[in-house]
Amino acid sequence: MTLSGFDLQDRLFCVTGGAGLLGKVFCTAIAAAGGRVIVSDHDADRAQATAEAINAAHPGRAIARAMDITDETSVTALLSDLPREHGPIHGLVNNAYPRNARYGRKLEEVTYADFCENMALHAGGYFLTSQKFAAYLAATGGGSIVNLSSIYGVIAPRFEVYEGTPMTMPVEYAAIKAAVLHLTRYFAQYYRKAGVRVNAISPGGIFDNQPEPFVRAYGAQAGQKGMLDKEDLAGTLVYLLSDAARHMTGQNLIVDDGFTL
Numbered sequence: 001m002t003l004s005g006f007d008l009q010d011r012l013f014c015v016t017g018g019a020g021l022l023g024k025v026f027c028t029a030i031a032a033a034g035g036r037v038i039v040s041d042h043d044a045d046r047a048q049a050t051a052e053a054i055n056a057a058h059p060g061r062a063i064a065r066a067m068d069i070t071d072e073t074s075v076t077a078l079l080s081d082l083p084r085e086h087g088p089i090h091g092l093v094n095n096a097y098p099r100n101a102r103y104g105r106k107l108e109e110v111t112y113a114d115f116c117e118n119m120a121l122h123a124g125g126y127f128l129t130s131q132k133f134a135a136y137l138a139a140t141g142g143g144s145i146v147n148l149s150s151i152y153g154v155i156a157p158r159f160e161v162y163e164g165t166p167m168t169m170p171v172e173y174a175a176i177k178a179a180v181l182h183l184t185r186y187f188a189q190y191y192r193k194a195g196v197r198v199n200a201i202s203p204g205g206i207f208d209n210q211p212e213p214f215v216r217a218y219g220a221q222a223g224q225k226g227m228l229d230k231e232d233l234a235g236t237l238v239y240l241l242s243d244a245a246r247h248m249t250g251q252n253l254i255v256d257d258g259f260t261l
C-alpha cells in the first residue's frame with residue numbers, strides 16, 4: 001500500500017493572520033507540502049516579510065496580501081482580484097487573532113462593550129471570511145476550510161494553571177472559540193453537497209515564553225510534552241487541507257498532548 005493524498009498539489013490556500021506565531025508555521029508548512037500560500041494579515045509589512053522568508057526556502061510558493069478579516073471590502077477584494085493573477089484559490093485557514101486593547105482581563109473587569117467588541121472582531125471575522133470564501137469555493141469546484149479553535153472552545157477553563165501569573169483565560173475567548181466550533185459544523189453542513197469541507201483544529205497552549213509557573217502547572221495536566229511547540233500543529237493542518245482528508249467535514253481535531261483528557 002502506498003499512502004497518497006498528503007501532497008497539496010500546487011493548490012493555493014489563504015492563511016489569515018499569516019504573519020503571526022502559528023500563521024508563519026502554517027504558511028511554511030503549506031509551501032513545504034507542495035502547495036502555494038497567500039500570507040494574508042492586516043499587518044501588510046509583516047505579511048510581506050513572512051512571504052519573503054518562505055520564498056527564500058520554497059521559491060515562488062508564497063504571496064503576501066494585506067487582508068483584514070473584519071472588513072468586508074478587504075475580504076471580497078482579495079477573492080475578486082487575486083485569482084486573476086495567481087489562479088483559483090482552493091482553501092482558507094481561519095487563523096487570525098484579532099482582539100481589542102483591553103482584551104485578556106479577568107471576568108470582573110470585562111465590560112459589556114469589550115465583550116461585544118471582541119466577539120465581533122474574532123467570531124464575527126471568522127464568520128465573514130467563511131461566508132465569502134465558502135461561497136467562492138462552492139462556485140469554483142470546492143475546497144477546504146480549516147478554523148482555528150482552541151481546547152478552551154471544548155472544555156471549561158482550568159483557572160488553576162494561571163495562579164501566580166498575571167494571565168487568565170478570557171471569557172470572550174471561551175465564547176469565541178466555542179462559537180468557531182459550531183460555525184465549523186454549520187458551514188460544513190450547509191456546503192457538504194458543494195464539495196466544501198470545513199473542519200477545525202483545537203490546539204492546546206503553544207509555548208511562547210510564558211511565565212515559568214504557568215508552563216509548569218500547564219504541563220502537569222498534560223502528557224510528556226506539556227505546552228506544544230508551534231511546529232506541532234503543522235501536520236494536522238496539512239492533513240485537513242489535503243485529499244487525505246477528502247471525506248472529512250464538520251470535525252474538530254484536538255491537538256493538546258492529552259490536556260483535555
Ligand SMILES: NC(=O)c1ccc[n+]([C@@H]2O[C@H](COP(=O)([O-])OP(=O)(O)OC[C@H]3O[C@@H](n4cnc5c(N)ncnc54)[C@H](O)[C@@H]3O)[C@@H](O)[C@H]2O)c1
Binds near residue numbers: 017125151
Ligand atoms: N498561541 C496559542 O497558544 C494558541 C492556542 C490555541 C489556539 N490558538 C489560535 O491560533 C490562532 C493563531 O494564534 P497565534 O498565537 O498565532 O496569534 P498571533 O497573535 O501570534 O497572530 C495572530 C495574527 O493575526 C493577525 N491579525 C489580527 N487581527 C487581524 C485582522 N483583523 N485581520 C487579519 N489579521 C489579523 C495579527 O497581525 C497576527 O499576525 C488564533 O486563532 C488563536 O486563537 C492559539
